[in-house]
Amino acid sequence: MMGRSLTRSPLGLGLLLMLPVAAVAAACDADPVHTAAVKVLGPEVQGIPKGEYHRAGQPCVTCHGGEGPASTEFTIAGTVFYGPANTAAPIGVGNATVVLEDDSQSQFQTVTDCVGNFFIKPGDWPGHPEFPVLVTVQGQPESMNLQVSMQSHIGRDGSCADCHQYPTQLNYYQTPGLIHLSPADDPNFQGTDPNCPVDPVPPGFGGGP
Amino acid sequence: MPSVARRTWLVAARLVAVVALVCAVTFAAGPACDTPDPSEITEIDAPSYDTFVGQNLSATQAGVSRLLELRCGSLDCHGQVGRALRIYGEFGLRFVDGDADNQPGTGATTATEYEANYQSVIGLQPEFMTEVYEGYYPPEVLLLIRKPLQLERHKGGAVFVSGDDAYTCITSWLESGGDAGGSVDYDACGRAALQ
Numbered sequence: 001m002m003g004r005s006l007t008r009s010p011l012g013l014g015l016l017l018m019l020p021v022a023a024v025a026a027a028c029d030a031d032p033v034h035t036a037a038v039k040v041l042g043p044e045v046q047g048i049p050k051g052e053y054h055r056a057g058q059p060c061v062t063c064h065g066g067e068g069p070a071s072t073e074f075t076i077a078g079t080v081f082y083g084p085a086n087t088a089a090p091i092g093v094g095n096a097t098v099v100l101e102d103d104s105q106s107q108f109q110t111v112t113d114c115v116g117n118f119f120i121k122p123g124d125w126p127g128h129p130e131f132p133v134l135v136t137v138q139g140q141p142e143s144m145n146l147q148v149s150m151q152s153h154i155g156r157d158g159s160c161a162d163c164h165q166y167p168t169q170l171n172y173y174q175t176p177g178l179i180h181l182s183p184a185d186d187p188n189f190q191g192t193d194p195n196c197p198v199d200p201v202p203p204g205f206g207g208g209p
Numbered sequence: 210m211p212s213v214a215r216r217t218w219l220v221a222a223r224l225v226a227v228v229a230l231v232c233a234v235t236f237a238a239g240p241a242c243d244t245p246d247p248s249e250i251t252e253i254d255a256p257s258y259d260t261f262v263g264q265n266l267s268a269t270q271a272g273v274s275r276l277l278e279l280r281c282g283s284l285d286c287h288g289q290v291g292r293a294l295r296i297y298g299e300f301g302l303r304f305v306d307g308d309a310d311n312q313p314g315t316g317a318t319t320a321t322e323y324e325a326n327y328q329s330v331i332g333l334q335p336e337f338m339t340e341v342y343e344g345y346y347p348p349e350v351l352l353l354i355r356k357p358l359q360l361e362r363h364k365g366g367a368v369f370v371s372g373d374d375a376y377t378c379i380t381s382w383l384e385s386g387g388d389a390g391g392s393v394d395y396d397a398c399g400r401a402a403l404q
Contacts (some may be wrong), residue, residue, distance in 0.1 A: 131366065151314050152300040155219055157285035167312065173303040174284060176313040187397070 009156025024044065036118070038069060039061050045203050056092050056115045056202035057178060059159030064119070075129060076100065077119035078160025079202070080112050080137055081178045085186030090166065090178055090185075094107040094192035096139030102129035112139075114196035131156045139181055141192055146181040226361040254339040255331040256385050260393045262323045270395035273382045274298075274318070274326045279402045280375060281357075282326075284313060286365050294353070295329050297322035341383050348380045374401035 041058055048054050060077035063070040080098065081090045094114035101107045108125040112118045132153035139146055157163065165175040190202040220334030244349045257370070263272025277384060278298030282288040297304045297318070304322045311319070331338050340346040348354045355361045357368035369375035378398035385391050 016273075099219065152283050155283040156285035161286040163313075172310070172312050173305050174288075174290065174313065 008070075014043065015162055034062075034067050042204075048198050048203075052113050052117055052119075053196075053198040056200075057118055057161055057204070059161040060117075060119060061158035062162075065158060073122055074119045074158060075122055075125065076133070076154070076158045076160070077117070078149070078179055079116045079166065080118065081116055081180045082189050083182045084143055084177050084180045089201045090180075091189060092202065093139055093141045093190055094183055094196065094200070096137055096141070096181060098134045099132045099138070100125075100129060103132055104128070104130045106130070114191065114193035115198050115200045116201065130155075135180060137179060141181060142186070142189060151176075151202070166200045229258045251335045252339075253331050253335045254386070255395075256342055256343050256382050257325050258324070260382060261327050261330070262383060263393070264394055264400070265303075265396055266399070270399040271378075272395065273330075273393065273398060274323050276375060276378050276402045277326060277330070278318060278397045280368055280404075281365075294333055295325070297325050308317060338383075344384070344386075348383045351383070354383075356380065369401070374398070374404070377401075 018025055024105070032111040037059075041055070041062065043060050044054060046049060049159055056079045058079075061074055064077060077097075080093050080096045082093050083090070092112070092115040094116065096112045096118075097109055098112065098118050099107065099109045100120075106125070106128050108120065108128065109207055110124070112117050122140055132154055134150065136147060136149040138148075141189045154160075160179055164177065164179045165171055165174060167175055193200075238353065258314060261273045263275070266272065269292070272384065275298075276303060277287075277296050279403060281294070281299040282298045284295030284301050286292070287294050287296040288298070289295070290302065299311075299314070299316065299318045301313055302311075303316075304319065304325055305392065306319075309316060309319050309321075337350050341348055341351055344366050349358070354376075356363040357365075358371060359367045371373065374397040377394050378401050381391055381394040381397065383394050
């Protein structure tokens with residue numbers, strides 16, 4: 001009786017047709033690993049709108065790598081911090097120059113914004129990078145010329161923060177720590193731009209919320 | 210009466226279904242619970258650990274491990290816990306053994322890490338490794354060579370080409386045994402590691 005009434009009423013028939021559609025939609029989560037990687041990054045932080053200043057220190061290309069959910073695509077992106085984050089509050093450095101050289105010896109450079117974020121879109125460096133890529137970061141966060149080069153190369157990952165994570169007891173063996181310009185933290189350094197619309201100490205690291 | 214017969218038939222059908230299900234589960238679980246035969250061991254005849262690491266090398270020379278650490282073992286490639294051909298090293302993934310809790314970029318590659326790298330390499334295709342080392346097959350049958358040459362799909366792309374220093378370094382090590390009995394070209398390893 002129940003089955004017969006379901007198929008006879010338009011609503012019931014509609015519900016029955018929705019079932020396979022829903023099942024197919026659920027099965028079409030093309031890359032559950034990517035979905036999980038996006039989910040683990042959590043929601044946007046209140047007070048920091050989506051845009052160039054958001055999610056400092058997070059692996060940018062997870063969302064900006066063409067699989068979404070972000071619509072803007074980056075080939076390489078990351079965040080430059082002042083020190084190695086021995087303090088609980090790593091602070092981003094603006095106006096730092098990130099110089100990249102790829103396998104074809106093509107060079108490209110970009111500059112960080114006031115929270116330390118930088119990003120390269122496919123059109124910025126057309127046809128590049130060809131991995132592996134060598135990277136040097138330089139800047140004058142406290143009127144001192146600081147420069148640091150990566151000891152190894154980037155093999156293939158466009159998200160700097162996939163490797164450059166905030167170091168903890170759980171991950172120290174697989175991360176060199178955050179990208180940092182200075183070999184030591186300076187508690188007096190308060191960021192490069194007092195007018196930065198966003199606090200250059202990103203939330204979520206160390207003592208952050 | 211027809212309803213009694215129908216009920217009896219249903220009970221019998223259910224019984225048969227349950228028995229079939231139990232048999233199917235038992236049949237499936239049997240092979241799964243079969244323990245491996247400890248006498249079935251694949252012995253690997255491979256180039257030596259000492260030549261993999263390299264002993265008493267000059268500043269311009271390097272061992273095979275050093276080359277793999279620098280060219281393959283970055284943290285976003287084979288320097289990851291979940292990766293096949295896992296490579297540890299000074300500038301990549303560190304082996305957590307309690308004695309040297311190093312971070313990437315700090316502290317030289319440890320003996321434990323060299324040993325782990327050696328096992329990664331010779332254990333990738335143990336049977337083929339033996340055949341290559343004994344001279345029955347060319348190095349190109351190994352994924353260790355096929356992938357970086359892109360004879361097979363390699364997510365990291367082409368890492369070396371046939372005949373260059375990296376290729377010469379690894380193949381000289383692979384062919385350093387058997388009847389051919391060559392020696393490892395540590396100079397080529399050194400040049401390739403510095404590139």
